[in-house]
Amino acid sequence: MASNEVAGRPVDYAGDHAVTPILPSERRSTFDVALVAAGFCICMSGLFTGAAMAAGLSLWQAIFATFIGNTILAVYGGLVGAAGAQKGVSTTMLSRHAFGRDGAKVIGLLWAVTLVGWFSVQTGFFGQTINAMFPNGNPLASVQVAAGWGGLLMMVTAYFGYRGLSVLSKFAIPAITILALIGIFAAVGQSGGLGALAAIAPVAPITVGTGITLAVGSFAVGATIQADITRYAKDVKAAWIATVFGYMIANTFIIGAGAITALATGSGDLPSAMIALGLGIPALLILIAGQWTTNDNNLYSSSLGVSNVIKAKKKHIVLVLGVVATAFGVWGMADYFVPWLVILGVGIPPVAGILIADYWLLKRGNYTFGPGTRYAGWSWPAFAAWLIASVLGYHITWGIPSVNSIVIAFVLYLGLMHLCQNLRVEAGIGSIEESQTGF
16 A cells, blocks of 8 residues: 555545545556556647657657657656655645745646646647538537637546546547557558558658657656656556556557558548548547547646645636636637747756655655645755756757756756755755645
8 A cells, every 4th residue: 555644634625635645545546547647648749749750750760769758758757656656645745845835836836837828729729620620611610619618528527636537538548549540550551551651761851869859848747747647546556557558558659640640641630631531430539539638637737736826626726727728729829828838848847857856865755744744935956956957958959858957957956955964054945834724
């Protein structure tokens, strides 16, 4: 059974244990957590990542780059996820120890802004894709209307918390897998077989290293918040299995599907390719299910972050964030957020490096949560390492930006903490005691 050390039994006022540890009796099976992790990874953006690889790499190079990229995601996502499973808490709650209690609120807001932003972008994209798939004047398929009902649909499961994610994943993941395989086999068969696809020379060659960068970049933020999913795992082993399944199997599959479809049809848009092959209904189901299982996770994790900032019911937070994000998607304003969200994407992974260093090396898993737990208000070494790593990760041109920033943050944080210890300088500013309600 996973360790769930608390100083007392807290009151889960927010719901879904947004600010309190998961109880041992509420842990889920490894299969259940693995399906939710897979649902988070399977999305339309993965298909287009595969298409981008197919334009610059051969089929086998693209598969190799995808495998290495997802191995990187699984390793650092697994370390964060295992910590969350061991203590039964989200990534934002883990950050209370490394960044301080008030510092963790900054982390929670960062999650919220970034993930709500991506929710709105994906909602707008959903509307555009539905319209492109069914351009026959159907009012339900207009860009704005489709974005509206798509966003509201994706809110439903996030509203019900982890239970909602679990129910959806159990139906959606097998369906997506079967339908996608049908589309892939149809596209490959029409193009002359896998051998013919493997012989296609890339039109705009890139290095395998660039391909790995594409794979890691496609889900660098998601791996950082892996604990939001694996906190329900029964133990560390189950958390690792779920994480590896999510990245090495699900994410590899969806990126590979995008690459194969792009080579076979000239477009990595699997649903559109399936429509061209006469598979309209399966294509629509893949589009809806793929976007739904990822976007509800975006909203779910953003609500966990905000729950650590303001004292409110998590369900109410989901509704407010979901409506606002859907409105942005409907109005098309989300497109203007993308450059900013990409910048934030470089700033989020360093948090994982700091959490890994603090939990596994400095504190060696000795985190407690619950009434009476004392945290620093702010941890200046954590914020200094985070800021420097983010800036360097953005400006360093070689390697993988997100991985560079994780490694830099990891090393800097350890160095600053050891410096504080040797010079007898306080790393924490202020002191805050956790209340009965997790605040």
